[in-house]
Amino acid sequence: MNFALILFVLLVITGVLYAVDILKFRKLRAKDSKEPLWVEWGASFFPVILIVFVLRSFLFEPFKIPSGSMIPTLLVGDFILVNKFTYGIRLPVINKKIIDINSPQRGDVMVFRYPEDPSLDYIKRVVGLPGDTVAYQNKKLTINGVAVPTQKVSDYLHHERLYYSEQFQEKLGNVEHHALNDADAPAFIPDAARFPHRENCTYNAAGVICKVPEGHYFMMGDNRDNSRDSRAWGFVPEENIVGKAFFIWLNFSDIGRIGSFK
Incomplete structure (x- = not known):
């Protein structure tokens, strides 16, 4: 479901009703007369829909985490906020950038339109920038021939299935975070797909090595062995970017997680 498109259509419909009422019919109504239903249930919602549309399209958008691919950073059921203007101002619905501000950096947690089905929003961590060579061999990550700094920490317990994963503190760019391996x-x-620029990737028994094309990004989940990401479906084009995730604002199962994500 394209919620942005639905919201835009509602904005246009209620905006037209609101304008028609203000410019014509409100002047003809007696002061004490009751508003007709099309005004009460149509035009009156225009200001609210306008505020929601502007906030969601240009400032912040809420998302719910549906899977465990970003464990331990983000858990299933986390409600997060996404900054829509960090990487530039984009036109709503068509997602075309009109003002350039910043570019994604290694380590950012980014929401984007899934390349195989742009109607779906995905969330992963930025690992490779345009021009980078990303290698994930025998579960060791290197970028441009340099190993990403990691440090083993205590194993992570998956409470929902009661098993442990090896946990590492990893530093990508200026961002320190935790990643899991099984x-x-x-x-x-x-399950590598046939994706655009697949010729930039070499697959072997140890994993994958990819050269990131210009205007694209290589994304990975923090739950490395339970994340289907750029290793399988390829690169994220710049035009698919939605925004940067930065804050957990709710989790019904664990109130203590509010504000824990950075």
Whole structure:
């Protein structure tokens, strides 16, 4: 469901009703007369829909985390806010950038339109920038031939299924975060698709090595063995970017997680 398009259509309809009422019919109504239904249920909603549309399109948009691909940073059920203007101002619905502000940086947690189905929004961490060579071999991450700094920390307990994953503190760019690996999961990528610029990637028994094309980004989930990401479906084009995730504002199962994400 394209909620942005639905909101835009509602904005246009209620805006037309609001304008017609203000410019013509309100002047003809007696002061004490009751507003007709089309005004009460149509035009009167225009200011509210306008505020929601502007906030959601240009400032902040809420998302709910649907899967465990970003564990331990983000958990299933986290409600997050996404900054829509960090990477530039975009026209709503068509998502075309009209004002350039910043570019995604390594380590950012970014929401984007899934390349295989742009009607879906995905969230992953930015690992590779345009021009980077990203290698994920035997579960070790290197960028442009330099190993990403990691440090082993205590294992992570998945409470919903009661098993442990190896946990590492990793530094991507200026961002420190935790990532998970499952010791018994294979290193190779079993389900790589045929995606644009696939010739930039080399797959082997140890994993994958990719050269990121210009105007694209290489994304990975923090739950490395339970995330289908750029290793499988390829690069995220710049035009698919939605915004930068920056804040957990609600989790019904764990109120203590509010504000814990950075």
